Amino acid sequence: MKSQFSVYNSLTKKKEVFKPLIADRVGMYVCGPTVYSNAHLGNCRTFTSFDLIYRYLTHLNYKVRYVRNITDVGHLENEEDMTGEDKIAKKARLEQIEPMEIVQRYTLDFKNVMSMLNNHPPSIEPTATGHIIEQIEMVQKILDNGYAYERNGSVYFKTVQFAEKHDEYGQLSGKKIEDLRQETRDLKAQSEKDHPADFAIWMKAHENHIMRWDSPWSVGFPGWHLECSAMSTKYLGERFDIHGGGMDLQFPHHENEIAQNVSCCETSPASYWMHTNMLTFEGVKMSKSLNNSILPEELFTGNNHLLSQAYSPMTLRFFFLRSHYRSICDFSDKGLQDAEKNYKNMMSALKAVQELEYIGKEKVNDEDKVINDLLDQCFIHLDDDLNTPRVLATLFELVAKINAFKNKQLKINHISKATLERMQTTFKIVLQDILGLLPEEENSDAVLDNVLQVLIEMRKTARANKDWAASDLIRDQLLAAGIQLKDGADGTSWSKL
């Protein structure tokens, strides 16, 4: 049974059934980070969303090649400023170290954070500096095809001429070339470009620009949008299935990328464009320039005045999954507190469902259908453009059932043995394999567990003797120490608060 997985395509502005170009294979390119400083929570949200997509495609048995670049050339800070510096070069100058040292530091930081969030590494993680030759070749092709011109060693893309010949320009972002002309003309009159909407695909390096490469036009560096065109083409071909990135990249980055690909390869690169929405803080986009960004490390340590406590990477992942990837997600301490509780409850249920044992003769009733319907719903909601809030809602309904079975509030033999087994495998697959939520092993301390088992035994004896003072003392003292005892149908268990 092949699923009817549908995704929202930013290019056509509607949900479409996903059909790869080659059956059973998917090529996906996602614009990665610029490694000139630490990854912040906004970056985390985007890449966690694409990790989910990657995981689900893999679950659907597609062979996925997931390419996510590392931008280590940086972009110009101000395209019209001829002393404009590369972001990475600027940071390097300020910190008195080599640009590639900056790149290395923040690349490692980024990969480390991705790993903590349980995001799978992409199949290929190419760097812009490692693909200068490919980029130069692409510039040459665009020149040969007549969609660019050289000016003082820099090469610019003829945006207006391109837009006149190709409907593609503006389709993704909804921008009209007339508006761009109107808007930018007055402000940036002294440019060496023919038109304000033109953009550089090769830039001649200013004399103190550190990152530079030889080329047919000048010693310089590739333009803002070129690396993604070059690397996606190299690793996924001229046409592939999914191109993704944050919504803020839609214009100009992705629009210009399409223009480059069409003018070079005569085809728009991707069938489906997927854009993730922004993470906001107090209603405003989280970004470095606004100085309102929070670092993952601050969250994991609780070392930030906005946070009442530390939150684990899995709590953060859960927090992201609570909202749909195309909706704005507003960061809040309260939201993370909720997410933490949700996550813990979900993980307790995951443990509980695995421990359920089938007892008694099958007396299957309506409950069997209820459970199976809920399990089906998980995939129906995943198929619907990865509606994770709905998936979680469905899982919570299953959690209630699982706990009820565990505490004998529902009888296990009211569902079939096959249904129990399906629930056990499916709950785990959805939670761990697809949503990527792993247990954090909080009860893995064997010594602590042994000590607590002694106390639980002592309390049990006290209760049997109706020595409530003693049993309540154990319970209350442990609670004060952050350990909660839970009396269930099968005895007492414990968890950290």
Added chain:
RNA sequence: GGUCGGUUGGCCGAGUGGUUAGGCAACGGUCUGCAAAACCGUGUACAGCGGUUCAAAUCCGCUACCGACCUCCA
């Protein structure tokens, strides 16, 4: 200024032209020695105004407020 998007119950957050989202918090119940945990139940929300319709929170228009992009950004 231009383009696009949002406004859902105490908070978060889905969704749909007519039927319970879900979570957190709250309250009631079951269970319990009492609690906690767990389960069950309760809340009747969709910015405002007008229109289309048998029926709109869901479609259309206007207004208000918020945001994103138009400059590097995930």
